[in-house]
Amino acid sequence: MKDYLVKALAFDDQIRAFAVSSTNLVEEGRRRHGCWPTASAALGRTLTVAAMMGSQLKGEETITIRINGNGPIGSIIVDADSKGIVRGYVTNPEVHFQYNSGKLNVGMAVGTDGQLSVTKDLGLKDYFTGQVPLQSGEIGDDFTYYFAVSEQVPSAVGVGVLVEPDNSVKAAGGFIIQVMPGATEETLVKLETTLSNIKPVSQMIDGGLTPEQILETIFGSENVRILDRHDVHFECKCSKDKFENGIISLGENEIQAMIDEDHGAEAVCHFCMERYQFTAEELEALKERVK
Helix, strand or coil: CCCEEEEEEECCCCEEEEEEECHHHHHHHHHHHCCCHHHHHHHHHHHHHHHHHHCCCCCCCEEEEEEECCCCCCEEEEEEECCCEEEEEECCCCCCCECCCCCECHHHHHCCCCEEEEEEECCCCCEEEEEEECCCCCCHHHHHHHHHHCCCCCEEEEEEEEECCCCCEEEEEEEEEEECCCCCHHHHHHHHHHHCCCCCHHHHHHCCCCHHHHHHHHHCHHHEEEEEEEECEECCCCCHHHHHHHHHCCCHHHHHHHHHHHCEEEEECCCCCCEEEEEHHHHHHHHHHHC
16 A cells, blocks of 8 residues: 555544555665664654654645664654655664563653653744653654643544564554644544554554544544545665865865775765765865855
8 A cells, every 4th residue: 555644534523634655755764773672663653653744734845853762773853844755764773672572662762860851843943842751662652642731632643564574674653643732632532542543553554544544443434534645655865065065164185085095985874874975086176165
């Protein structure tokens, strides 16, 4: 199934909701970084939330999520835009923990001694950053807390990633449900009851449910109004030109050292692992541009 996201309103516009199928997006991130299962789940859950948060942006606005709980996985860095383009990485992709039940122990990999921060680049050098302490390191709970504390929006965040025995991603997806001002007590009770009884979202995606059907499962088909659909995918904005500018910023002496010692240079993008080669001749030309 193609990855895509839906935005909706429910219960007479008392609830705002987002749902996404992100299996291919998460698999692309896993493949590029060589993630082990628990690292795949941690990165994948964050990529999934980022896709949904990105859909709340406009125009050229972007969002960057940073999670560091001082666990063995290190940092998770993900960014997304309003057009469904998402990219991200983990510092240490070769991390794997699971409970005795076989369920992936994402909280142990991420840790809880740290922060979740969200930076929104709204253009014209206008940045908004919200930061909260990590609650469980399981990602979904942490974003639920983030929305309540930093954005003052009562929310429920469900994200999940199923990983195959060969480490590939079998299913991934998520939802964000947000309570709008004026929601009735009756609506909140219904919602709470449903959320406490539904299957994990990764199982819903694995069972073939679309994002629309996930929301219908939560709210009832007669209570959902779909507003928008758009594709989501993993894509990096890196380029050789951007790395050229980075090399120029190192200065003449550093570039000369690359030429003398290595007879060239290789630059690797953290976000997508794309490699860019620079010959000694190219470095000489970049050195000239420093002057």
